[in-house]
Amino acid sequence: MRRIDCHVHLVGDGSSGTGCRFRTPNLLRSLAARYLLRTTGLPTSVLQGGLDEAYVAKLLSSVKASSIDAAVLLAMDMPRSDEGQVLEKESNFYVPNERVLELGVEYEEFIPACSIHPGRPDAMDELEKCIAGGAKVMKLLPNCHNANCSDPAFRPFWERMAKANMAFLAHTGGEYTIPVLNKAYADPRVLHLPAECGVTTIAAHGAGRSGLIDPDYTCELIKMFSNYPNLFADNSALATPNRWRTIKKLLPREVCSRVLHGSDYPVPSGGFGPWVGRLLKWRHFRTISREPNTIERDALLKKAIGFPEETFTKLDGLLSD
Numbered sequence: 113m114r115r116i117d118c119h120v121h122l123v124g125d126g127s128s129g130t131g132c133r134f135r136t137p138n139l140l141r142s143l144a145a146r147y148l149l150r151t152t153g154l155p156t157s158v159l160q161g162g163l164d165e166a167y168v169a170k171l172l173s174s175v176k177a178s179s180i181d182a183a184v185l186l187a188m189d190m191p192r193s194d195e196g197q198v199l200e201k202e203s204n205f206y207v208p209n210e211r212v213l214e215l216g217v218e219y220e221e222f223i224p225a226c227s228i229h230p231g232r233p234d235a236m237d238e239l240e241k242c243i244a245g246g247a248k249v250m251k252l253l254p255n256c257h258n259a260n261c262s263d264p265a266f267r268p269f270w271e272r273m274a275k276a277n278m279a280f281l282a283h284t285g286g287e288y289t290i291p292v293l294n295k296a297y298a299d300p301r302v303l304h305l306p307a308e309c310g311v312t313t314i315a316a317h318g319a320g321r322s323g324l325i326d327p328d329y330t331c332e333l334i335k336m337f338s339n340y341p342n343l344f345a346d347n348s349a350l351a352t353p354n355r356w357r358t359i360k361k362l363l364p365r366e367v368c369s370r371v372l373h374g375s376d377y378p379v380p381s382g383g384f385g386p387w388v389g390r391l392l393k394w395r396h397f398r399t400i401s402r403e404p405n406t407i408e409r410d411a412l413l414k415k416a417i418g419f420p421e422e423t424f425t426k427l428d429g430l431l432s433d
């Protein structure tokens with residue numbers, strides 16, 4: 113069984129003709145982008161050009177040098193209106209499906225995850241294209257893409273995904289790095305239709321709080337586990353100071369059997385939050401924070417916190433069933 117990191121973002125600027133887009137519309141977002149890049153070890157000069165190639169090279173070498181065998185590499189569709197039209201102004205972060213499919217063919221370390229808003233007029237065609245191109249996962253942020261995943265009109269879309277055994281990774285809980293268009297879709301209960309249709313559905317971040325005041329849906333997600341054996345959570349970004357509280361709810365054995373390992377790369381993972389929350393011993397925190405490889409550091413942190421080995425390997429079985 114391969115050890116998989118199920119939540120790794122691809123970021124690019126289109127400088128190599130990839131069609132990727134990464135715009136920082138204000139100073140705060142630009143500073144945040146510089147900080148993220150620096151923590152991965154990339155020079156911030158790549159924000160002036162060359163991000164496409166530099167990002168992939170850095171990520172690939174990080175995965176290769178880590179104890180992780182493969183990373184689920186995420187495309188990023190554009191948000192849509194309720195009528196299915198692209199919301200251009202809100203589309204600052206975009207990664208076309210073609211780009212992750214290409215990288216999936218080129219490198220065995222990458223498992224391509226397409227991103228398709230099911231309300232797109234061409235959603236079914238795009239899904240067929242991605243299935244044929246080798247996509248194993250489909251990723252959305254329902255609250256940021258403005259996607260009502262349980263709209264009955266989308267049933268054929270989820271049924272096709274289930275038939276192709278393509279997993280659905282859905283952001284759940286609040287979000288700060290990109291604009292939220294519909295807060296209600298942060299609730300994991302909006303995922304009931306894909307889960308009902310038999311899609312392996314993964315609620316990213318365990319549906320927990322992303323800050324101090326946004327709603328916490330982890331308990332709702334755990335309740336849903338008893339109705340849907342094909343529903344999972346990922347532990348991505350949970351070793352951060354703003355999300356570590358969710359970890360406590362995911363660690364009990366019966367819940368943990370539904371948890372999959374994810375980092376949310378390039379989101380930095382330092383372990384300070386889990387240490388404050390007494391989930392991590394001081395000596396582990398000290399040793400692991402010296403690990404320069406972000407992918408490896410997050411994996412070491414999750415292990416030291418107590419996430420069992422099966423959280424790393426389970427997805428491989430789910431994708432090949």
Ligand SMILES: [Zn+2]
Pocket residue numbers: 119121376
């Ligand atoms: Zn993410």
